[in-house]
Amino acid sequence: MEASSDAAxxxxxxxxxxxxxxxxxxxxxxxxxxxxxxxxxxxxxxxxALQDAFTRAYRALPRCEDPERFGAWLFxxxxxxxxxxxxxxxxxxxxxxxxEAALLGASEEHPEDRAAWRExxxxxxxxxxxEQREAFLLKYVEExxxxxxxxxxxxxxxxxxxxxxxxxxxxxxxxxxxxSA
Amino acid sequence: xxxxxxxxxxxxxxxxxxxxxxxRSFNERVMDSVLRLPRHARARLWKRLTTPRTVTITPLVWGxxxxxxxxxxxxxxxxxxxxxxxxxxxxxxxLFATPVAATSRAQSVQFVxxxxxxxxxxxxxxxxxxxxxxxxxxxxxxxxxxxxVTAPVPVGHHRYSFVVDDSLWVADPxxxxxxxxxxxxxxxxxxxxxxx
Numbered sequence: 001m002e003a004s005s006d007a008a009x010x011x012x013x014x015x016x017x018x019x020x021x022x023x024x025x026x027x028x029x030x031x032x033x034x035x036x037x038x039x040x041x042x043x044x045x046x047x048x049a050l051q052d053a054f055t056r057a058y059r060a061l062p063r064c065e066d067p068e069r070f071g072a073w074l075f076x077x078x079x080x081x082x083x084x085x086x087x088x089x090x091x092x093x094x095x096x097x098x099x100e101a102a103l104l105g106a107s108e109e110h111p112e113d114r115a116a117w118r119e120x121x122x123x124x125x126x127x128x129x130x131e132q133r134e135a136f137l138l139k140y141v142e143e144x145x146x147x148x149x150x151x152x153x154x155x156x157x158x159x160x161x162x163x164x165x166x167x168x169x170x171x172x173x174x175x176x177x178x179x180s181a
Numbered sequence: 182x183x184x185x186x187x188x189x190x191x192x193x194x195x196x197x198x199x200x201x202x203x204x205r206s207f208n209e210r211v212m213d214s215v216l217r218l219p220r221h222a223r224a225r226l227w228k229r230l231t232t233p234r235t236v237t238i239t240p241l242v243w244g245x246x247x248x249x250x251x252x253x254x255x256x257x258x259x260x261x262x263x264x265x266x267x268x269x270x271x272x273x274x275x276l277f278a279t280p281v282a283a284t285s286r287a288q289s290v291q292f293v294x295x296x297x298x299x300x301x302x303x304x305x306x307x308x309x310x311x312x313x314x315x316x317x318x319x320x321x322x323x324x325x326x327x328x329x330v331t332a333p334v335p336v337g338h339h340r341y342s343f344v345v346d347d348s349l350w351v352a353d354p355x356x357x358x359x360x361x362x363x364x365x366x367x368x369x370x371x372x373x374x375x376x377x
Contacts, residue, residue, distance in 0.1 A: 014221045034201045054211045140194040172188045
């Protein structure tokens, strides 16, 4: 059976079928949890920001001008929630590394080395300045173009390019240190 | 020289794109919070009902409108007598959403709505996170279909609304209406001024 489109689910929710919203949660939860986790650095904050984004999206659903692109609209809300959460709280203990290691356990070659390398990547990403981390994740992980990033963040393309460049330089320094250690 | 063989950004991106684990209870937590919010259908109905449009006024409708105005006015007099200590407020602050006591940063504001058929009335606004379940903003029935609650509101400009029976958003009929920019629902405006 063909899955309902975002627009079809949004229409059902706006007709009063609040339970239909669950379909949108299922559809975007994992992908957006990944972004929140990389931005905020721990599972608890990430899930809280994502839950907040979903709740805000539900409340503001009548304002979603293009329901077919609900996902993009929700992502914009999430990016803002992550910014707010990042400035409001100090970083809590990172708890996702163990989960990541579990996910990487099936890796076919040198799983321990690979898990350790992944942990170094996470650590380096979280040592970036928040605005650089945001730009790097949007560009490299979410694979957005600079124009899309600019629309999403409200930051100019030139500034975003600079942030990505600085992020790459910093990551290169941090990860090279690990390799040379 | 940079060691790009070691630090490969495509490889880093591939690692970071791998799935993450979300707590099993996540969906239920989201849906719990969503299902506590007013459903959209009735809000949209209310929005349609409150959208400006051309209507034909008959003498009967004029009569009903006049009677409603008289009812609101008389209720206002009753409340004014109950709160004789209350300082007179500018009309822009709304007749029924009226600051009645002051602190340094917030004022107690009385919100009143006439809703004879309601089983529950709450006040939501930017001052309580638009939370219809907020304990301090649950209105009590005062008789004659009148619901009211006195609750703290920070000094400043605010938007608010009533939520009737957890589902119907109702703007304060006596307060200035504001163009909604958040949720597509009817909002009213209030200005709470510091006494100092």
